[in-house]
Amino acid sequence: MAxxxxxxxxxxxxxxxxxxxxxxxxxxxxxxxxxAATPGASYGLYTLSLSLPSxxxxxxxxxxxxxxxxxxxxxxARSGGTYTFLIRTQGGPxxxxxxxxxxxxxxxxxxxxxKVWRPSDGRLVFDTGMKWMRVAGQLLGADASVGLxxxxxxxxxxxxxxAMNQTRQWQNWPETxxxxxxxxxxxxxxxxxxxxxxxxxxxxxVTQSSPGTPADIGYISNGVxxxxxxxxxxx
Amino acid sequence: MAxxxxxxxxxxxxxxxxxxxxxxxxGSVQTGNQDGFIDIPNQGNQIFFFIISIDPAQPTRGIPVIxxxxxxxxxxxVENVRTAxxxxxxxx
Numbered sequence: 001m002a003x004x005x006x007x008x009x010x011x012x013x014x015x016x017x018x019x020x021x022x023x024x025x026x027x028x029x030x031x032x033x034x035x036a037a038t039p040g041a042s043y044g045l046y047t048l049s050l051s052l053p054s055x056x057x058x059x060x061x062x063x064x065x066x067x068x069x070x071x072x073x074x075x076x077a078r079s080g081g082t083y084t085f086l087i088r089t090q091g092g093p094x095x096x097x098x099x100x101x102x103x104x105x106x107x108x109x110x111x112x113x114x115k116v117w118r119p120s121d122g123r124l125v126f127d128t129g130m131k132w133m134r135v136a137g138q139l140l141g142a143d144a145s146v147g148l149x150x151x152x153x154x155x156x157x158x159x160x161x162x163a164m165n166q167t168r169q170w171q172n173w174p175e176t177x178x179x180x181x182x183x184x185x186x187x188x189x190x191x192x193x194x195x196x197x198x199x200x201x202x203x204x205x206v207t208q209s210s211p212g213t214p215a216d217i218g219y220i221s222n223g224v225x226x227x228x229x230x231x232x233x234x235x
Numbered sequence: 236m237a238x239x240x241x242x243x244x245x246x247x248x249x250x251x252x253x254x255x256x257x258x259x260x261x262g263s264v265q266t267g268n269q270d271g272f273i274d275i276p277n278q279g280n281q282i283f284f285f286i287i288s289i290d291p292a293q294p295t296r297g298i299p300v301i302x303x304x305x306x307x308x309x310x311x312x313v314e315n316v317r318t319a320x321x322x323x324x325x326x327x
Binding site for chain 2: 007008009011013015017022023057059110112113114128129133135136138140160161224228
C-alpha cells in the first residue's frame, strides 16, 4: 500500500482503501411508477432513460415503495450517452425509487471528508463524501431467497444479470383463420422484505387470435437472473 | 461502533461509515463466445459478487448462464446464439 489507509472492523477483518481501490458510487436517483396492468399485459411497465457522461458501468438498483412488490428489468439499451432500462412489475401501477451507480470519475467530488488519490495518474479513487455501492447480499436464479445480515437497513435490488424468456405456441394450425397464439413470458423480479432478498418468476400468459399476434415485449433472452441487495440507508 | 471508521458532515450527520464490510471491484473478464471460468483470489472472509454487462449493440438473446462455486465464477452458453459479455467481479 503506497497511499491510503486501513480500517480494523468489528468482525476482525482489515479493510484496505488504497490506490488500487475501485467501486461504483451513486450518480443519480429518483422516483417513478409503472403503468397500470391491463388484461393484455399484466405487467406494470416503465422505461427509464438516463444520460451518463461516459461508457462506464451503469448499475441500476430499484426499490418498490411497497417492499412486498417484486420488480425486475428486461434489459438495457444504450444510444450514445443515453441508457434505457426496461422495468417491469407484476401488476401495476407500482411506485418505486431508482438508483444508478457508476464509476466515481463521473461524479463530482465532495468538499468535506477524506480522499485517496492514485499516485500514478492522480485519479481520485476514494472519497468519503461519495455514496458508494454497498453490496449486502447476492442471489442467483428465480424463486430463491437469502437472508441479509442486518434487516434494519434499507435495501434496493440491483440487477447483476437480467433474465427472461418468452415463448409462443400456435394453439391451432397457422392456416386456420383466426389463428390463435399463446404467448408465455417469464421475467424474474426481486424484492427485499423483512431482511430477505428473494426472487420470483413473474409469468404472464397472453392468448390472442389473429389478425396479429401478442405484442412482443421486445426481448427474447435467457441466462440466469442474478440480484444484489444494495444497502442504500441514508442515500 | 466498537471499531471501524466514521466521517461526519459539518452538521453532525454521518457522511461515511464502515464497520464490517467494504464493497470493492476487483476486475473484469470478457467471456467471448466460449464457456469458461475465472477463479477469484481468496480475500479472507469477503464474498465475491458479479455484474454482467452486455454490449447494448448486441442482441440480448444467448447470454451465458453464470455459476458460482467456491471462488470460481463460471459461464456456460446454452443456446446456439451466443452473446459475449463482460463480467465485472468484486468483493463485499
